[in-house]
Amino acid sequence: MAELINDGERSISFEFFPPKDDAGTDRLWKAINELEPYQPTFVSVTYGAGGSTRDTTVEITGRIARETSLTPMAHLTCVGHTRGELEGILDTYVDAGVHHLMALRGDPTEGPSAPWTPTDGGLNYATELVELARSRGDFRIGVAAFPEGHPAADSRDADADVLVAKARAGAEFAVTQMFFKAQDYFDLVQRVRDRGVDIPILPGIMPILNLSAIQRQGELIGAAVPDDVVARISAHSDPADVRAAGIAASAELCEELLDGGAPGLHFYTLNFSKATREIFERLQITA
Secondary structure, eight states: OHHHHHHSSOEEEEEEOOOSSHHHHHHHHHHHHHHGGGOOSEEEEOOOGGGTTHHHHHHHHHHHHHHSSOOEEEEEEOTTOOHHHHHHHHHHHHHTTOOEEEEEOOOOTTOTTSOOOOOTTSOSSHHHHHHHHHHHSOOEEEEEEOTTOOTTOSOHHHHHHHHHHHHHHTOOEEEEEEOSOHHHHHHHHHHHHHTTOOOOEEEEEOOOSOHHHHHHHHHHHTOOOOHHHHHHHHTOOSHHHHHHHHHHHHHHHHHHHHHTTOOEEEEEOTTOOHHHHHHHHHHTOOO
């Protein structure tokens, strides 16, 4: 995976989540079918807190592997699992034909800023999950990165140390959580490079379609929407104009990232394709 990201002209990838009902399933597969022609480097499928979507995540990633040309990457978290349970899940992924893994510590049920308490008999750090996955199968492993620092980190430098440790444990690349200032991403990359690690770091993009919703989510995970972006979008009252302004701001962020040397873009799709395709049109990325 690191080779594909580094050697390709530009890595494009998408994230989906397991649907809760038949309508959600139809929407998910519609988005997958509409985005497949863009030939992404990979598509990832999230994993619910405490394993709440484990079976659905395995089912979706397995189906993507069997029925599409896409490379599926399954998420896995430490939350709510013993080491033995994690070993069993990893084996299930192998049986389903899924060999790419996003290894995450995961957040406490109270949120990312809450104190972390490991599960009895479980793992304490994402580095341990990376090491376990490498010992359990031929997995190609990605991890999370935080341009503004993880909410529980003492500092951005300390957070960079954690990412470096995950890389040295065997992670091949990282994907950032959403952010809205390109400089935060470039600063993170530089902190990691200053520590002698050249792991590819893909910027994670959340298209801005609803300003209040994105601000609430940002407050939860420690990703602030810049004042100038808020003012730009808030200047509109018509929902269509608000959406168009958000798409334009997101596309400009993507352009700045690519121009500045980012190896690609990872889109949080929320199981829809339209916003991502609109950004692609602005960036002149074609299927």
